[in-house]
Amino acid sequence: MLNWLFNLETKRKRLLDKAPAGPLRNYLESPFPDKNSSIYGTALLALDFETSGLDANKDHLLSVGYIELRQNRIILDTAHHQIIHSTRDISGENISIHRITHDQAAQGLALAKVVESILQQLQGKVLLAHHAAVEIGFLQQACKTLYGMAPVFPAIDTMQLARRRLERQQQPCKANQLRLFNLRKQYGLPAYQAHNALMDAIATAELFLAQLAHSNYRKPPPLKNFLLHP
Amino acid sequence: MEIELQEIRDFIAAIPPFDRLPKNVLDALTSALSIQYVRRGKTIPMEKDSAPTLHILRQGAISLYSGKDNLMGMLGEGDVCTSFCAAEVMPDFYVKATEDTLLYSIPCDKLSRLVEDDQSVLHFIRHSAAQRLKEAVSNMQEQSSSNLLHTYAGDICRGELITASPDTSIRDGARLMSEHGVSSLILLDGNEPVGLVTDRDIRKRCVAVGLAISSPISKIMTRKITSLNASESLFDALLVMTREQVHHLPVFDDSGLKGIITTTDIMRQEGLSAVHLTGAIRKAPSLEALVEASKMLPRIQLQLTNMGADLRHVGFAVTAVTGAITRRLIELAEADLGPAPVPYAWIAAGSQARWEQTSHSDQDNGLIISDKMQPGDDEWFESLARFVNNGLDACGYVYCPGDVMASNPKWRQPVSVWQGYFEQWIEQPEPMALMLSSIFFDLRVIHGKEKLLKKIRKNTLQKAPRNQLFLAHMTRNALTHRTPLGFFRDFVLVHDGQHDDTLDLKHSGLVPIIDMARIYALAEGLHEIGTEDRLRAAAGTPSLSKGGSANLLDAFEFISNLRLEHQAAQIREGESPDNFMSPKQLSKLEREHLKDAFKVVQTMQAILEMRYHTDRI
Numbered sequence: 062m063l064n065w066l067f068n069l070e071t072k073r074k075r076l077l078d079k080a081p082a083g084p085l086r087n088y089l090e091s092p093f094p095d096k097n098s099s100i101y102g103t104a105l106l107a108l109d110f111e112t113s114g115l116d117a118n119k120d121h122l123l124s125v126g127y128i129e130l131r132q133n134r135i136i137l138d139t140a141h142h143q144i145i146h147s148t149r150d151i152s153g154e155n156i157s158i159h160r161i162t163h164d165q166a167a168q169g170l171a172l173a174k175v176v177e178s179i180l181q182q183l184q185g186k187v188l189l190a191h192h193a194a195v196e197i198g199f200l201q202q203a204c205k206t207l208y209g210m211a212p213v214f215p216a217i218d219t220m221q222l223a224r225r226r227l228e229r230q231q232q233p234c235k236a237n238q239l240r241l242f243n244l245r246k247q248y249g250l251p252a253y254q255a256h257n258a259l260m261d262a263i264a265t266a267e268l269f270l271a272q273l274a275h276s277n278y279r280k281p282p283p284l285k286n287f288l289l290h291p
Numbered sequence: 292m293e294i295e296l297q298e299i300r301d302f303i304a305a306i307p308p309f310d311r312l313p314k315n316v317l318d319a320l321t322s323a324l325s326i327q328y329v330r331r332g333k334t335i336p337m338e339k340d341s342a343p344t345l346h347i348l349r350q351g352a353i354s355l356y357s358g359k360d361n362l363m364g365m366l367g368e369g370d371v372c373t374s375f376c377a378a379e380v381m382p383d384f385y386v387k388a389t390e391d392t393l394l395y396s397i398p399c400d401k402l403s404r405l406v407e408d409d410q411s412v413l414h415f416i417r418h419s420a421a422q423r424l425k426e427a428v429s430n431m432q433e434q435s436s437s438n439l440l441h442t443y444a445g446d447i448c449r450g451e452l453i454t455a456s457p458d459t460s461i462r463d464g465a466r467l468m469s470e471h472g473v474s475s476l477i478l479l480d481g482n483e484p485v486g487l488v489t490d491r492d493i494r495k496r497c498v499a500v501g502l503a504i505s506s507p508i509s510k511i512m513t514r515k516i517t518s519l520n521a522s523e524s525l526f527d528a529l530l531v532m533t534r535e536q537v538h539h540l541p542v543f544d545d546s547g548l549k550g551i552i553t554t555t556d557i558m559r560q561e562g563l564s565a566v567h568l569t570g571a572i573r574k575a576p577s578l579e580a581l582v583e584a585s586k587m588l589p590r591i592q593l594q595l596t597n598m599g600a601d602l603r604h605v606g607f608a609v610t611a612v613t614g615a616i617t618r619r620l621i622e623l624a625e626a627d628l629g630p631a632p633v634p635y636a637w638i639a640a641g642s643q644a645r646w647e648q649t650s651h652s653d654q655d656n657g658l659i660i661s662d663k664m665q666p667g668d669d670e671w672f673e674s675l676a677r678f679v680n681n682g683l684d685a686c687g688y689v690y691c692p693g694d695v696m697a698s699n700p701k702w703r704q705p706v707s708v709w710q711g712y713f714e715q716w717i718e719q720p721e722p723m724a725l726m727l728s729s730i731f732f733d734l735r736v737i738h739g740k741e742k743l744l745k746k747i748r749k750n751t752l753q754k755a756p757r758n759q760l761f762l763a764h765m766t767r768n769a770l771t772h773r774t775p776l777g778f779f780r781d782f783v784l785v786h787d788g789q790h791d792d793t794l795d796l797k798h799s800g801l802v803p804i805i806d807m808a809r810i811y812a813l814a815e816g817l818h819e820i821g822t823e824d825r826l827r828a829a830a831g832t833p834s835l836s837k838g839g840s841a842n843l844l845d846a847f848e849f850i851s852n853l854r855l856e857h858q859a860a861q862i863r864e865g866e867s868p869d870n871f872m873s874p875k876q877l878s879k880l881e882r883e884h885l886k887d888a889f890k891v892v893q894t895m896q897a898i899l900e901m902r903y904h905t906d907r908i
Binding site for chain 1: 391
């Protein structure tokens with residue numbers, strides 16, 4: 062695991078050499094947060110995408126929501142939500158979940174603009190998501206399309222933290238148990254009615270604060286204890 | 292604010308005092324929040340030296356403590372914690388999460404800037420419980436001033452409905468109206484109202500035009516009936532009467548015709564009904580008639596409350612009726628027993644003496660008899676006491692559970708024995724004896740010789756202020772009634788984290804204030820008996836500061852009015868009024884105000900406790 066962490070920062074430097082000038086290069090220029098520093102002092106960006114499906118190669122982004130965590134708090138005035146421009150067909154099934162209509166998608170902001178602001182927000186921060194592979198996969202795919210190469214992202218995955226916790230306690234993992242809604246219920250967090258990318262990002266951030274509060278550390282734990290294992 | 296945060300904004304928007312903020316301010320407030328998760332057992336704030344902050348509980352529960360394990364309150368979902376709004380928090384004060392808790396937090400300086408135009412939110416953050424309560428009471432007084440708006444047609448037209456068939460002769464109709472003392476008659480075809488006849492119709496359409504009084508009454512009736520719904524206010528009634536130029540309005544509810552409202556009814560709304568009732572009581576020929584008349588009492592209380600009357604008015608009206616019933620019972624007894632062998636005074640204790648009764652309280656009374664009393668005279672007084680006590684019970688004033696009644700020989704004694712009682716209570720105070728006798732320090736003559744009580748009272752008011760041990764015992768007894776700490780979810784939070792399902796507005800709200808007012812009056816030798824009178828008279832004396840007096844008056848008024856509203860609702864539903872209120876019946880705002888009232892009482896109790904060192908007796 063430490064090897065992988067080491068590789069992450071090395072990879073960043075190597076990618077920086079190849080990166081074209083612009084948003085991606087700006088993102089890669091900031092060092093990643095120190096893996097040994099306290100998790101409380103680490104700036105996190107909780108991020109959630111609504112997508113047309115789960116395959117980053119075939120499906121596309123519909124909207125993004127993100128919000129910052131500092132010093133163990135979710136800061137609501139950093140909340141941001143954006144619908145992403147699309148003229149492609151969105152399957153009817155998905156509309157019922159995310160409620161983004163064709164008209165709204167057609168009026169959304171261009172992908173390039175959206176990814177630029179996400180990369181800017183992520184500079185020097187750790188990405189926080191539930192089932193982070195999806196968010197990372199889509200973000201990397203978008204970068205490939207836009208800049209011809211995909212960067213790496215230090216990330217915390219609340220789903221992986223939950224799975225690790227179960228493994229540590231040697232408990233079997235039941236179906237659906239690791240879903241955001243069910244994990245939140247388990248920690249006594251409120252059931253939010255709205256399902257947009259921003260509320261899901263906040264829901265994930267709250268879940269992380271709960272996981273952190275329940276982990277019973279005697280002193281502030283380092284970031285590396287939480288980072289996503291690829 | 293991002294519109295996607297609406298769910299968080301809506302949560303805040305439902306909580307007083309934020310519920311009155313305009314949408315743009317709520318949006319800004321929502322954006323200014325931060326979210327924290329506090330693990331059960333952890334203290335708040337989690338960081339030391341935090342700036343003054345207001346917390347709103349989104350989920351979970353927290354407990355407020357002063358000193359070691361002294362629980363001051365508990366907060367749950369939707370509650371607001373202002374404990375950290377002051378720059379200086381009490382040194383031994385701390386807050387602990389008793390469940391895993393999700394908090395929305397905002398620094399107070401940021402909040403103040405956002406709500407700079409809204410006084411009520413600023414007051415909420417900056418003011419003490421007493422200041423907030425004062426504001427609530429003055430708002431309440433403003434609201435209750437328009438009485439006709441708050442009295443409903445259905446509430447005042449419950450009298451006997453006089454109807455006749457349209458075939459009835461004018462003569463018989465008029466006779467029926469005279470018999471029942473009404474000025475109108477509704478004519479029913481089966482169950483269907485087909486017309487209305489008033490005094491005026493008989494005059495104008497019959498007598499003045501020489502129509503035979505044997506003609507059917509349908510000839511002179513008004514066929515087009517203008518009516519009113521039972522749920523409409525008297526103000527609506529007044530508008531309809533003015534518009535339609537009519538003086539009588541039949542009132543309907545879902546089940547049909549309910550009664551009639553007249554212009555006189557509307558004019559009478561200024562409390563005259565209680566006066567009419569006392570008139571009827573004075574003329575009541577028998578116990579049965581008194582029992583009938585006393586059944587009117589809840590309705591009078593309801594009417595007065597609907598009109599926006601406060602405890603002073605309702606208490607005065609209801610107590611006046613009780614006094615009239617008592618006096619009439621004594622007169623009926625004397626008519627039967629013959630004149631009293633020696634002079635005496637029938638005395639009332641407790642709420643009747645203080646003019647603070649609401650519908651059908653328990654009876655507390657006694658007899659002070661002249662020292663000229665001879666052996667054998669007591670037989671007469673015992674018969675009197677039994678008749679009156681039984682009569683009061685039949686009229687709905689149930690027997691005193693503590694047997695404080697004239698039928699108990701202990702409370703039917705000559706002046707000298709009473710004098711001895713008071714001297715002993717004051718000079719050799721015993722906690723248990725004082726507990727039972729404290730209501731005798733609120734005493735009033737209902738019937739008979741005022742002079743007999745006067746001497747005893749004068750003596751008492753001279754001795755009481757000088758006897759610190761007596762006052763200390765009275766204080767300690769008074770402190771056995773405590774207000775709750777507040778509310779937690781839908782429970783009443785009493786001491787030690789115990790929960791009650793209902794709030795006893797009397798014993799956990801009014802009694803602690805009544806008891807303190809009595810002590811202030813005795814300590815200062817004041818002759819006032821009513822709680823509010825006592826608090827006003829004691830203001831600025833060594834016993835009670837002017838500020839303390841004003842705060843207790845606000846608390847007393849707020850809780851009294853809440854009780855009147857609660858009882859009015861019960862009477863309206865046909866239930867018998869009581870003092871028990873479920874927190875579910877209270878709005879969030881009322882809970883906040885009640886909590887402030889409780890805090891005022893607790894503060895004043897603590898001052899009294901220190902003054903008389905009740906911990907040392």
